Amino acid sequence: MSETTRAADTRPAEDGGAPAPRRRVNRREQILRTAAEAFATQGFNNTSLADIAAMLDITPAGVLHHFGSKTALLTAVLELRDDTDPAPGGGRMLDHLVTTAERNAERPGTTQLYAVLSAESATDRHPAQEWFRHRFTVLRQEIGDAVLDRLGPGARAAAATPGPDGRTPAGEAAAAIIAVMDGLQVQWLLDPEAVDMAAVTETVIDALVARLSDQG
Numbered sequence: 001m002s003e004t005t006r007a008a009d010t011r012p013a014e015d016g017g018a019p020a021p022r023r024r025v026n027r028r029e030q031i032l033r034t035a036a037e038a039f040a041t042q043g044f045n046n047t048s049l050a051d052i053a054a055m056l057d058i059t060p061a062g063v064l065h066h067f068g069s070k071t072a073l074l075t076a077v078l079e080l081r082d083d084t085d086p087a088p089g090g091g092r093m094l095d096h097l098v099t100t101a102e103r104n105a106e107r108p109g110t111t112q113l114y115a116v117l118s119a120e121s122a123t124d125r126h127p128a129q130e131w132f133r134h135r136f137t138v139l140r141q142e143i144g145d146a147v148l149d150r151l152g153p154g155a156r157a158a159a160a161t162p163g164p165d166g167r168t169p170a171g172e173a174a175a176a177i178i179a180v181m182d183g184l185q186v187q188w189l190l191d192p193e194a195v196d197m198a199a200v201t202e203t204v205i206d207a208l209v210a211r212l213s214d215q216g
Contacts (some may be wrong), residue, residue, distance in 0.1 A: 028066045030056055036077045039139035040113035043120050044074055044128065071127040078117065078131055081110055094205050101181060102198035103186065115185045136178065143174035150209050159212045169215070173208040180204045 003099050034055050038047045049060040049070050056062075067073040104111045121128040147170045148156050159170040181201055188195045 009083060027058075027062075031063055031066055031073070032076055032080060035073050036080060036113050039074070039077060040109055040116055043116055045120065045123075045125070049073075049125070056193060074117075074127055075131060076088060077113070078128060081114060087142065089142075091146050091149035093142055094150065094209075097143070097177065097181065097205065098198050098202045101184065101201040104185060105192070105197055108192075111185050112189055115182070115189060118182065139178055140171055140174045142169040143177055144168065147173050147209060147212065151213055155213045155215065158215055169212055176208060177201075 031052065035052050037049075038052055038055065042051075049063050052062045052073075053063050063073065067076060087093055117128055118128060118132055119131040148160055151159055160168055161171075162168050182199070184195055184197045184200055188197050
């Protein structure tokens with residue numbers, strides 16, 4: 001079966017002329033976005049393939065045809081956000097984080113999906129656990145490098161120097177930025193009018209960079 005299927009070959013023409021072709025429907029994308037919505041509202045563990053299939057009026061086998069397993073579908077859902085929001089390198093990464101926080105306020109479904117699945121992944125044997133562990137490892141490295149890129153030579157050297165525990169000040173700053181952004185998402189989902197995610201993210205980044213600059 002093709003990745004793209006037709007909802008129907010034709011639809012009646014309004015003027016009585018030749019039937020007009022129906023818009024082609026990408027079934028894989030439909031499944032992906034339906035699963036994302038279901039995981040966001042119900043969680044991964046509380047959503048079955050049968051639930052997702054029923055929302056699309058297809059069989060569970062139809063879902064498996066495109067993704068192979070529920071875990072593979074989950075991975076594709078998680079990667080969807082990153083694919084639509086690629087991060088730049090260097091110091092621009094910090095500006096990108098502020099922009100991402102702003103965009104998250106415009107896409108509540110995606111924000112809820114990430115908040116629910118990241119928290120759920122901490123449970124035993126959750127299939128997204130390794131995905132999120134790897135994601136946080138990569139983010140700490142990328143954001144830490146971006147923080148270093150914002151510092152002057154002396155401060156950069158100090159922030160890149162590991163302490164007795166093997167962690168660097170830049171890495172600790174990166175972990176703090178991630179924690180703030182993820183925590184803000186939960187606060188915003190519960191009370192959108194009370195939190196400006198982009199403004200708070202920018203404030204925290206500026207404060208951490210300034211603190212590391214003063215220590216150089």
